[in-house]
Amino acid sequence: MDRILSYFDMLPWFPENTSTFGGELDSLFAIIYWISVGIFFLTFGILGYFLVKYRYRHDRRGYNYHGNNVVELTWTVLPTILFAWIGLYSDDIWERTKYSSRLPQADVQVLVMGKTFGWQFLYPGADGEFGRNAYTDRDNCRKLITGLNPFGIDSTDPRSMDDFTTENQFKVPVNANVVMHGSSQDVLHSFFLPHARVKQDVVPGTWMNIWYNIFKTGKFELACAELCGGGHYSMRAEYEVLSKSSYDAWVDKKVAEAIAARSPQPTVAPSADTATVASLTK
C-alpha cells in the first residue's frame, strides 16, 4: 500500500524545509494533498464506473429521476464540514505566521529594500538598534531616500554610525527569530525564501513584517516572486545561515567596515564608537 501511495506522492518535490513554521505549512499542504487524492480517486472512480456501466445500449433507457433532497443535503453538509475544518485549521497557522500581533520577539532585525533588480539589506549593527531611517522615522526620513541611500538613513544620528548595508546577500544566525521589515524603492517585489517557506510582497511606501527562524546552517537563495520588469528573473540574492558565533564575527567585521567608511565625517569620534561596538558584541 505504501508503495502504491508513493507513486502519487508529490511532496518530495518540495525543496528541503529549513524554518520552524515551514514544517507546519508543509504538513498542512500534505493534509490537503492527501484529502485531495482521496476525493480524486473517489470521484474519478465513480465517474469511470458510471461511464462503463451505463454506456449506451440500444435496448436500455435512461432512468427518469430528478434528484433527492436528502442526497443533496448530504453532499452539501459533508463538504461543508470538511472544508470548514480545513479553513479553521489553516487559520490557526495563518494567525501564528502572519498576524502582526503574533510577531515574535526579534533576535535579529534587518530592513530589506527591493529595487529593480536587486535586494538591499540594512543591519542595525552592534548596538542592535537602527538610527533614524525611513523605517524608524518614517515622516522625516522618507524624503532622504535616493538610489545611494535606499533606506533614507539620517547620517547625523549617532546610532546610524554602525548600521551597515549589504546588497544581494545577507546573513542570519541559526535558531534565531529574524524579523525583517521590507519595502521597495520602486515597484512591487516579493521576498521569497523557498527553503524557509517565506513569501511576502514588498510595497513601496509601506513596510511589511517578515519573520522566520531557520534551524539549518548553509547557503540558500532568495528570489523575487512578483513580476517587476524585464530583469525580474535575475532578481536573485544569496543568504547564509551561520552559527551564532560566526554571525557575530561577521557583524563585527561589517560594523568596522561601515564605521571606517563613515569615519571622515566629523560628527562622532570614531575611536569611541569602535570601542563601544567591541564591548557590545562580546
Add this chain to the structure above:
Amino acid sequence: MSTATIETATPVAHEEHAHEHHHDLPWYRKYVFSTDHKVIAKQFMLSSLFFLFIGGAFALFIRWQLAYPGKPVPVIGSILPATWVTEPGSGIITPEFYTQLLTMHGSIMIFFVIIPFAAGMFGNFCIPLMIGTDDMALPRLNMWSFWLVPPAGLIMLAGFFTDTGYAAAGWTSYPPLSAMTGLEKFTISGQTLWLISVFLVGFSSIMGAVNYVTTVLNKRAKGMKLFDMPLTVWALFITAILVTLGTPVLAAGLAMLFMDNFLHTSFFLPDNLVTSSKYFGGGQPILFQHVFWFYSHPAVYIMILPLMGIVSDVMATFSRKPIYGYKAMVFAIAGIAFLGFIVWGHHMFQSGMNPLLGTTFMLSTIVIAVPSSIKVFNWLGTLWRGNIKFSTAMLNALAFVSMFIIGGLSGVFMASAPVDIYIHDTYFIVAHIHYVLFGGSLFGIFAGIYYWYPKMYGKMLNERWGRLHFVLTFITFNVTFFPMHVLGLGGHMRRIYDPNVYDFLKGLSDVNEVITIGAIGLGFAQLILVFNVLYSLKNGKRAPRNPWRANTLEWAAPEHPGHGNFDRDITVYRGPYEYSVEGRKSDYWPQWEPGASKTVHHHTVAVEDDSRSFGSH
C-alpha cells in the same frame, strides 16, 4: 406576466421583423453589421478562434524559452522582429519581450478568447433560441457588443508599434510597474493601449450582459417559467448579472491607471520612489489590486459558469436523463456567483494586505468549494443509471467535469492562506488556472461548439475528426499542465525568463521540457478543430432539425434558422430535462410538445388525460 412570444409581440415589431426578414437587406447588414443574434454569435466564435491562435502562439514562445532558455526559437527564429530578440536574426528572445509575451498571452486568452466564447458566443446563440424567442431584446446594442471586440483586440495588438512594445506588466497589470513608465505625458505606450483595449471589451461585456438579463426576463416563450429554463440559460443569466455588477468597477480601476500613465496623476504611486519618472506621490499601489480583483475574481466565474450550464445540458442529452437536482444546480450557480464577490482578497494573501483580512477571505473562499462540489456530485448523479452516448460533445463535457475536479481541488490549496504562502506566484497557480480555464472552460467551449454547430450552420461537424481532436487535446493538455503542479512544488516562480539562474530550480529543467513538448502538441491539435469547423461548413452532413433528440427549444427551430428563428409558435409545457419518461415511447419529451404528466417520487410519468396539470418537478 413576464413572458412574451412571437405572437404576442406588437404589430409594429411584427412589421419590423418582417421587413428585416426580407432579402432587401444589403450584404453588410446581413453578414457584417447584422443584428441577428445567431450571426453575432458566429462572429464571436470566429474572432475568438482567431485570438485563440494568437494567444496560443504567444504561449509557445513562452514555453520555448522556459524549456530551452537562451536557445534560438526554431523555424521562425531568424525572421522575428528585431525588437523581440537579443540581436537581429539571433532568434533568442529578450527578457523584456518575454514579459510582453506573458502579458499578452494572459490578456488575449482571458479578454478575447474565453470571455467572448463563453458569454459572447454562447450567450448570443443560446439565450434567444433556448427561451423560444425571435431575437435579443435589444438587437442593436447586441451588434455593438460584438463590434467593440475586434477594434479592442487590434488596439491591444497595436502595442507592437509603440516604442515600448506590447504591455509588459502581466495581465493583472499591477502598479507601480504598470504606471511608472517614465514616459512623457500623453505618450501612447503598449500599456495605455492595453488599458483602452480592456476598457472597450469591458464595455462590450456590459452591453451584452444588459441584453441577456433583459431578454431572459422579458422574452421567454409562452408558458416558460424561470424554472423551466435550461441550465445554460440560467448560467448565462447569472453570469450576465455578474458582468453588470463587476465590470464597471474594473473600468474605474482601468481609468485611474490610464490617468496615472497618460496624465501623470498618481492614484497608485506612493511618494519618494527611486525612479527616472518625476510624477508620483500620495497613491496606494494595493488599492489597484483590490479594485482589479473585485472584478477579476467574479470574471473567473464569468469564464466558467456559462460552460457549467452548457456541460449540464450536454450531459443530460447524452445520458438520456434529467439533470440530477436541477434546482440545486441553479442555486449552486447563484451561490458561486454571490460568493464570487466576497472572495477577491484570496489573490492578495501575500500582497501586504492586513493578514486579518486574509482570515476573512480564506474562510469565504473555502466556502465556495461547497457549491462547486454540489455541482460535481450532481453531474455524477446525472450519469447514474443513464444511457450514455459518447459523442464528441459528450466527451468534451466529461473532460470538463473531470478536469474541473482537478482544478477545483488544486484551488483548495491556495484557498488555505498559509499553504498559499509558499505556492503563491509559483507554477502551482499557473497549473490551477489552466486546469480551470483550459481544462474547464475550453473543453466546455468545445462541447458547446460540437453540440450547437448543427443549429448554427445546418451542418454536422465530422465526428471522427472531432474525436481525434478531443483525444489529442485531452492527452496533450494533461502532459502540458499537470507537471506544472510539480514545478510549483519545486518553487518555480511564474513569469520568470530563465529558471537556470536559480540553483534550487536546476532539477526541474526536464519537467519544463516535457511541458513544452506537450504544449507544442496541444497547439497543433487545435488546428484539427479549425479544420473541422471550416471543412464542415461546406462538406458536413446536413443536420436534421433535432440531431441529438434533445428537449430544449432551440431544436424546435428549423435546421438552419433564419432571422426570427422559429417557423412555428412556441409554447412550453414542461421543464427541459424530461428524458426517458415512463409511459412514453420515445426517450425524450421536448419542452414544446403538448402532453400531461404527473410526478411520482421524483419520477415523471406521462399520463393520457390532458386535463391534468402540466409541469414535472
